[in-house]
Amino acid sequence: MSKNLRTDLFVISKLINDKEKILDVGCGDGNLLNFLFKTKKADCRGIEISQSGVNECVKKGLSVIQGDANYDLDDYPNNAFSTVILSQTIQAMIFPDVVIKNLIRIGRRAIISFPNFGYWKVRKDLFFGGKMPKNDILPYEWFDTPNIHLCSLKDFEIFCNRNNIIIEKFICLGEKGNEMMTNYFSNFFAYQVIFCVSKKKKN
Amino acid sequence: MKSSIFTDKFKIKNSIKLDSGELIDSCEVAFKTYGTLNKKKNNAILVCHALSGDQFCSEINPLTKKKGWWNILIGPDKVIDTNIFFVICSNVLGGCMGSTGPSSINPKTKTNYGLKFPVITISDMVKVQEKLVSALGIKKLFAVIGGSMGGMQTLEWATRFSNKVNVAIPIATSYRHSAQNIAFHEIGRQAIMADPVWNNGNYYKTRGEPKRGLSVARMIAHITYLSEHALQRKFGRNLQNSNFFSFNFGTDFQIESYLKHQGSSFVERFDANSYLYITKAMDYFDLSIKKGGLSKVFKNSSVNFCFFTFTSDWLFPTSETKTIIKSLNSSNAMVSFAEVKTDKGHDAFLLEEPEFHATLKGFIQGQIGIHRV
Numbered sequence: 309m310s311k312n313l314r315t316d317l318f319v320i321s322k323l324i325n326d327k328e329k330i331l332d333v334g335c336g337d338g339n340l341l342n343f344l345f346k347t348k349k350a351d352c353r354g355i356e357i358s359q360s361g362v363n364e365c366v367k368k369g370l371s372v373i374q375g376d377a378n379y380d381l382d383d384y385p386n387n388a389f390s391t392v393i394l395s396q397t398i399q400a401m402i403f404p405d406v407v408i409k410n411l412i413r414i415g416r417r418a419i420i421s422f423p424n425f426g427y428w429k430v431r432k433d434l435f436f437g438g439k440m441p442k443n444d445i446l447p448y449e450w451f452d453t454p455n456i457h458l459c460s461l462k463d464f465e466i467f468c469n470r471n472n473i474i475i476e477k478f479i480c481l482g483e484k485g486n487e488m489m490t491n492y493f494s495n496f497f498a499y500q501v502i503f504c505v506s507k508k509k510k511n
Numbered sequence: 512m513k514s515s516i517f518t519d520k521f522k523i524k525n526s527i528k529l530d531s532g533e534l535i536d537s538c539e540v541a542f543k544t545y546g547t548l549n550k551k552k553n554n555a556i557l558v559c560h561a562l563s564g565d566q567f568c569s570e571i572n573p574l575t576k577k578k579g580w581w582n583i584l585i586g587p588d589k590v591i592d593t594n595i596f597f598v599i600c601s602n603v604l605g606g607c608m609g610s611t612g613p614s615s616i617n618p619k620t621k622t623n624y625g626l627k628f629p630v631i632t633i634s635d636m637v638k639v640q641e642k643l644v645s646a647l648g649i650k651k652l653f654a655v656i657g658g659s660m661g662g663m664q665t666l667e668w669a670t671r672f673s674n675k676v677n678v679a680i681p682i683a684t685s686y687r688h689s690a691q692n693i694a695f696h697e698i699g700r701q702a703i704m705a706d707p708v709w710n711n712g713n714y715y716k717t718r719g720e721p722k723r724g725l726s727v728a729r730m731i732a733h734i735t736y737l738s739e740h741a742l743q744r745k746f747g748r749n750l751q752n753s754n755f756f757s758f759n760f761g762t763d764f765q766i767e768s769y770l771k772h773q774g775s776s777f778v779e780r781f782d783a784n785s786y787l788y789i790t791k792a793m794d795y796f797d798l799s800i801k802k803g804g805l806s807k808v809f810k811n812s813s814v815n816f817c818f819f820t821f822t823s824d825w826l827f828p829t830s831e832t833k834t835i836i837k838s839l840n841s842s843n844a845m846v847s848f849a850e851v852k853t854d855k856g857h858d859a860f861l862l863e864e865p866e867f868h869a870t871l872k873g874f875i876q877g878q879i880g881i882h883r884v
Contacts (some may be wrong), residue, residue: 351661362849363870369877373836383837
């Protein structure tokens with residue numbers, strides 16, 4: 309079954325324990341949730357902005373709400389989920405900072421994945437090509453891109469530190485979605501990153 | 512259960528205690544079923560009709576000879592597939608299509624109830640439906656589904672009888688009637704009561720029915736079922752008969768003609784007193800005043816919900832449904848929701864809306880797997 313799952317989503321799925329309560333924000337066609345439901349017996353919920361995505365999810369028997377993560381996360385109570393997942397979406401949010409704070413409010417931890425804008429080929433595109441970078445996960449032109457808040461691995465780390473967000477773990481992925489063996493110079497070599505973050509516990 | 516010429520009827524032996532405190536004796540429920548109840552008795556879907564609806568949700572309505580109000584959705588191989596499901600639809604308490612209502616004969620006085628009929632609520636309607644469902648031998652419904660007032664009944668089922676429902680599909684509805692909705696209903700009721708023929712509800716044996724009043728009520732209500740954009744698209748300022756204004760108060764514009772037609776065709780099939788009672792029941796509906804708030808109403812609900820709204824529906828806007836979903840989220844309920852883009856307004860739930868039908872079909876398919884129908 310994992311063959312049908314995008315490799316980066318499979319890496320995320322390995323971070324989930326059995327019987328967790330999951331919210332997938334921007335769950336698309338529900339493949340990750342369905343996989344977690346079947347293999348980890350997870351109690352799954354989703355938010356998806358597109359009607360076609362919602363349609364695919366409900367067909368799989370998943371409970372999914374059509375909504376916009378920019379606005380609708382406010383409707384969830386504190387600590388309602390053990391893990392909240394936001395994969396490949398944070399860079400398209402209007403207020404990524406508000407969204408991230410919401411994710412760790414709703415869930416005991418958040419798993420956030422995004423394309424690393426510090427990747428060496430991205431730097432190369434801009435440095436040598438003098439043009440906005442494009443690749444498989446950043447396929448858009450500058451004028452039609454939904455990715456309005458791109459950041460590098462380093463940017464995200466700085467954001468977490470400044471906002472008292474604990475980075476429990478981060479995983480670097482290569483161009484094929486493969487897990488990289490080492491985090492050596494990760495901001496230069498990682499194509500995508502997956503962060504596990506949580507809020508700092510109050511003493 | 513006896514069959515009359517055009518509908519099945521179920522008579523409730525014991526009297527039913529209504530929310531008002533009054534009792535109703537020998538209550539009859541007119542209903543129609545489609546498809547067959549399977550051996551496990553787990554394939555029953557209760558369809559709840561809206562204000563002006565009836566039990567003829569599929570096939571041809573034997574009275575009007577027109578297609579049933581949800582024929583587009585219910586039937587063999589349709590979204591609600593009667594090859595798979597046993598569909599039950601009953602005329603609501605207070606209605607005028609065979610179920611006990613103000614036009615029925617009061618067994619005590621042997622004359623029409625008129626305004627002697629007790630004021631009813633959405634939950635009274637649902638209590639009566641539950642008696643019917645039990646009498647049909649069904650312990651747990653696969654689904655309850657309905658739009659508008661039918662959605663209110665669906666929500667009432669999912670809270671009052673949550674252990675008897677697997678799936679609830681409330682469409683274009685709300686947990687309560689808003690001030691604006693009540694206002695439009697009150698204008699409708701005032702139009703009926705201002706018709707001299709209405710005669711305090713005693714018109715069954717006199718000079719005929721308060722058709723003028725009821726038709727105005729329907730015309731007002733009908734505008735609330737559409738959207739401004741749809742009205743403009745369909746009618747604009749088009750003139751009905753000529754290229755010139757008539758300079759009198761006859762029918763100049765197509766929209767006037769359309770509304771008059773809506774009014775006059777409605778009075779042929781609907782009872783004015785039923786309109787008063789049913790609109791009042793909708794106005795009284797408010798799940799949030801029960802048991803200390805909306806989130807408590809849904810606490811520990813095992814019902815699987817799927818809500819639908821329509822972008823141009825200003826009678827039951829999406830924000831109302833989102834309030835319910837917020838409560839359901841905090842109760843950890845299983846809830847899905849889709850907002851369908853359309854300019855057809857509130858009435859969209861009755862019309863050809865491919866996106867709505869596709870998502871509904873998908874949801875039902877998913878639930879068939881979960882509940883092993």
